[in-house]
Amino acid sequence: MKNQFTSRIVKLTFAFMFILIASSCSQDDEAMDAAALAKEINSEVAAKASSKASTQSTFKITQVSVADCASGCINERVLFEDNTNDQVGNSSNYKNVNYQIWNTATQLIVQTTNNFATDKVEIVVNGVTYTNDPALDIPANQVFYTYFNLPEGYNACEYTLTSVIVFGGPQAELTGINYGVYEYCPIGCDEEFTYVDNGDKTYTFTYTPEADAIGALVEFTFAQGVAVSGLSAPFTQNGGVSSVWSAIMDLNECETYTWTVTLDADCSGNSPQSNVWTDFKVNSVSKKLDPEDKFTQLCP
Numbered sequence: 001m002k003n004q005f006t007s008r009i010v011k012l013t014f015a016f017m018f019i020l021i022a023s024s025c026s027q028d029d030e031a032m033d034a035a036a037l038a039k040e041i042n043s044e045v046a047a048k049a050s051s052k053a054s055t056q057s058t059f060k061i062t063q064v065s066v067a068d069c070a071s072g073c074i075n076e077r078v079l080f081e082d083n084t085n086d087q088v089g090n091s092s093n094y095k096n097v098n099y100q101i102w103n104t105a106t107q108l109i110v111q112t113t114n115n116f117a118t119d120k121v122e123i124v125v126n127g128v129t130y131t132n133d134p135a136l137d138i139p140a141n142q143v144f145y146t147y148f149n150l151p152e153g154y155n156a157c158e159y160t161l162t163s164v165i166v167f168g169g170p171q172a173e174l175t176g177i178n179y180g181v182y183e184y185c186p187i188g189c190d191e192e193f194t195y196v197d198n199g200d201k202t203y204t205f206t207y208t209p210e211a212d213a214i215g216a217l218v219e220f221t222f223a224q225g226v227a228v229s230g231l232s233a234p235f236t237q238n239g240g241v242s243s244v245w246s247a248i249m250d251l252n253e254c255e256t257y258t259w260t261v262t263l264d265a266d267c268s269g270n271s272p273q274s275n276v277w278t279d280f281k282v283n284s285v286s287k288k289l290d291p292e293d294k295f296t297q298l299c300p
Helices: 002-054
Strands: 058-061 077-087 094-103 107-114 120-125 128-132 144-149 160-167 172-174 192-197 202-208 213-222 227-229 244-251 257-264 273-282 295-298
Touching: 077 172, 094 160, 094 172, 107 120, 107 160, 120 144, 128 144, 192 273, 202 273, 213 257, 257 273, 257 295
Parallel strands: 058 077
Antiparallel strands: 077 094, 094 107, 107 144, 120 128, 120 160, 160 172, 192 202, 202 257, 213 244, 213 273, 227 257, 273 295
């Protein structure tokens, strides 16, 4: 009887240990899955940031002044690089952190890599501290990104990064940075000319030049006898009776110019329809998509 009782206790003990081990393994697996997920997410973010950076030309600097950003708009990113190497207490170990700082047209970006796991990163922009605190520590030697979103329409030097603090193991701090955000030059555009028949004898024309054109000759050509209204100064009708309306204009790169005019056809002939508009030129070059394009109106 005693042996049966002892045997039952042993069986129950093993069963209980098995449950504990299974539970522990399950928790360890969940923790490992969470850690792997965090690593995967940060790696994905890093890959995207690296991909964006690789498509953009770079000008590297190792010293920065808050006045640098006031030197004019930029077409390539200005990348500031630095590092700190601090002894860990009285040991022979050092915490080495590499910093890369730059801004895009939408974000100020701080990239850090160090030989300790990263607990969090703090950056100071315009005297305000912003913290990037991931749910799990980022493994040693893995790239970590901290972002500060720039508002639309920001001005050069409007935001200045002064310090970066990296937590995890001994604290590392890079101060006196004075990285002022740069403003990117406007991206160019393709020349475009559109023309739309609004269906009520009004027509809308839009033109976008791909480059500045100072003192450009802009011309609309209408059919003879067409009554034109809505085309205001600086346009004038050549000779008062000509079918060409022209103006001398300073056209700005990528700026869209719009004209909506009312045209009334001259139906004095026997044709069932009459031309009302036939061409648009800038400096004597037609901008129509197809040389055969024109607007006509039915005659009663």
